[in-house]
Amino acid sequence: AQSVTQLGSHVSVSEGALVLLRCNYSSSVPPYLFWYVQYPNQGLQLLLKYTTGATLVKGINGFEAEFKKSETSFHLTKPSAHMSDAAEYFCAVSDGFQKLVFGTGTRLLVSP
């Protein structure tokens, strides 16, 4: 069965600092991987996804993630945090056969 682990329910960074949100997955077949962002009082919107091909994936708002099969990871990064990045971020995995499985989310706090 597929599963997702997001390390850290809260991550705090200063404006301009590197953002690193961690996601590890378990899947018996090559996975499809997703990051979603949820701004306060809004629904989840797709930030980026990995399907096949290039392992470094670029998304909206300067975020990117790298699929590392050997480490079963799909960490989300952004070189320089902005106040507007404060939100909750969800990692998700699909094996192509079963429902999408979501992590429990990481809340990113950005201080001035």
Added chain:
Amino acid sequence: NAGVTQTPKFQVLKTGQSMTLQCAQDMNHEYMSWYRQDPGMGLRLIHYSVGAGITDQGEVPNGYNVSRSTTEDFPLRLLSAAPSQTSVYFCASSYSMAASGYGYTFGSGTRLTVV
């Protein structure tokens, strides 16, 4: 293209009342689902549907009913509201249950309070 539309955005119910949360999508998605989101618990799947006339339970189905008479609509019914059902509810849809390379499209949510 409106995507996934949820109504109402906010609702306050008294214990024991019933109500229906509406979800509609205009993307011709076969798969639709309902989640609830509670602090510290992530997203929990309530019910889902892989096509018109086909529904199934998720991990927290008790106290909720669904039906899928059309491809576009997937309403969630609370039969007798309880304070434990106070939550934010999200509807999501996709071309297929497994999502593959598409992911799910989410509505903006319904914030429900049961007093």
